[in-house]
Amino acid sequence: MTIIRVSETELRDRFNAAEYYEKVQAGELLATLIARRPADPAYHQPQGTLSETWRYDATRGNRLEKVAIVHQFVLLDGTINNRSHRPDPKFLRTEAGIFALTRDPPRSQDQT
Numbered sequence: 001m002t003i004i005r006v007s008e009t010e011l012r013d014r015f016n017a018a019e020y021y022e023k024v025q026a027g028e029l030l031a032t033l034i035a036r037r038p039a040d041p042a043y044h045q046p047q048g049t050l051s052e053t054w055r056y057d058a059t060r061g062n063r064l065e066k067v068a069i070v071h072q073f074v075l076l077d078g079t080i081n082n083r084s085h086r087p088d089p090k091f092l093r094t095e096a097g098i099f100a101l102t103r104d105p106p107r108s109q110d111q112t
Helices: 008-018 020-025
Strands: 003-006 030-038 050-060 063-074 088-094 097-101
Touching (some): 008 097, 020 050, 020 063
C-alpha cells in the first residue's frame, strides 16, 4: 500500500479522529515504547524532560498491526508536554490509508 504524505496538521487531525490515544488509554490498542532519551536542548523543554517514541498496535486475529508511531515530550511528573498535551503522530494506518509526514524538500548545497 502506498504511503500518503500529509502535513502535520492533517496527520494530527486524522490521529485525533481515529481516537488512537484514547484507545491506548482504554486498553484497546497496545502501546510499546521504542525510544526514550533526554530531550534535545534545541527544543527548549524543562530540565529532566524525556523524548519518547511509541508504537501503537491493533490486534488483528493472532497478529499485531502497526497503526501509529507517535512522539511525545514527557515531563518529570509524567505529563505530556507537546502543544496539545497529546502524542504527536508521525505515522498512521487508518481505514482510509497509510499516512506519514510530508518530507522536507532537499536542501541545496548553498543552504548547508
